[in-house]
Amino acid sequence: MTNLLFLVGSLRQGSLNQRLANVARAELPEGYQATGFDLGSLPLYNSDFDGENSPESVVAFRAALHAADGVFIFSPEYNYGIPGVVKNAIDWASRPMMPRHAMVGKPMNVIVSTMSPTNGIRALNDIKRTWAAVGGVPVNTFDFVLQSAQTRFVEVDGVETLDVPALNGLRMAINHLDRIINSGAPAVALANWDAFIASLK
Numbered sequence: 330m331t332n333l334l335f336l337v338g339s340l341r342q343g344s345l346n347q348r349l350a351n352v353a354r355a356e357l358p359e360g361y362q363a364t365g366f367d368l369g370s371l372p373l374y375n376s377d378f379d380g381e382n383s384p385e386s387v388v389a390f391r392a393a394l395h396a397a398d399g400v401f402i403f404s405p406e407y408n409y410g411i412p413g414v415v416k417n418a419i420d421w422a423s424r425p426m427m428p429r430h431a432m433v434g435k436p437m438n439v440i441v442s443t444m445s446p447t448n449g450i451r452a453l454n455d456i457k458r459t460w461a462a463v464g465g466v467p468v469n470t471f472d473f474v475l476q477s478a479q480t481r482f483v484e485v486d487g488v489e490t491l492d493v494p495a496l497n498g499l500r501m502a503i504n505h506l507d508r509i510i511n512s513g514a515p516a517v518a519l520a521n522w523d524a525f526i527a528s529l530k
């Protein structure tokens with residue numbers, strides 16, 4: 330079984346990104362399962378508490394990341410960039426840095442859902458760039474922003490899903506995450522990280 334960790338970058342009730350995560354869960358191929366983690370349970374990052382003495386929720390978050398074969402982030406764009414909720418989670422996960430933190434070699438894809446008909450790509454790029462900067466493995470072969478997201482959900486047989494073009498985008502995003510999980514990229518990223526850490530000594 331391939332385990333995905335689903336992270337939602339909006340904490341509000343009725344979040345479009347949470348609704349998209351629900352649709353994505355139903356679209357996962359056979360052999361996949363998803364678990365969620367509430368990013369709202371994490372306190373604001375404080376480097377006084379990023380080692381042995383980390384808060385319980387942070388320890389649980391790092392354990393969930395370690396246990397996952399891949400991560401799927403569903404996030405809004407805030408003020409042309411990465412929402413604080415997502416950045417805060419990445420900052421906690423990036424410590425302790427040595428020998429390997431929980432994102433090293435970890436495949437990740439992100440979809441940004443926005444009410445805007447034009448925006449969203451900046452947050453998507455920020456999240457992928459940051460994930461790569463900490464030694465993770467973002468999907469770099471396919472970008473998908475769900476624009477005008479409030480108009481893209483439909484009901485089929487009483488179950489919420491997406492209109493056809495949006496559903497195709499979601500399926501492609503899942504497919505590219507699956508591909509990178511099953512590629513050699515995670516092993517290369519782990520080896521690169523280990524060489525980087527060794528070079529610091």
Ligand SMILES: Cc1cc2nc3c(=O)[nH]c(=O)nc-3n(C[C@H](O)[C@H](O)[C@H](O)COP(=O)(O)O)c2cc1C
Nearest residue numbers: 339344345346405406407408409443444445448449
């Ligand atoms: C503080 C704030 C900043 C926002 N900035 C952007 C932005 O830069 N680009 C954008 O596309 N949408 C922006 N929006 C609108 C969000 O795309 C919209 O609120 C979206 O529905 C949020 O996702 P959610 O439904 O999962 O909460 C912003 C919303 C908030 C609350």
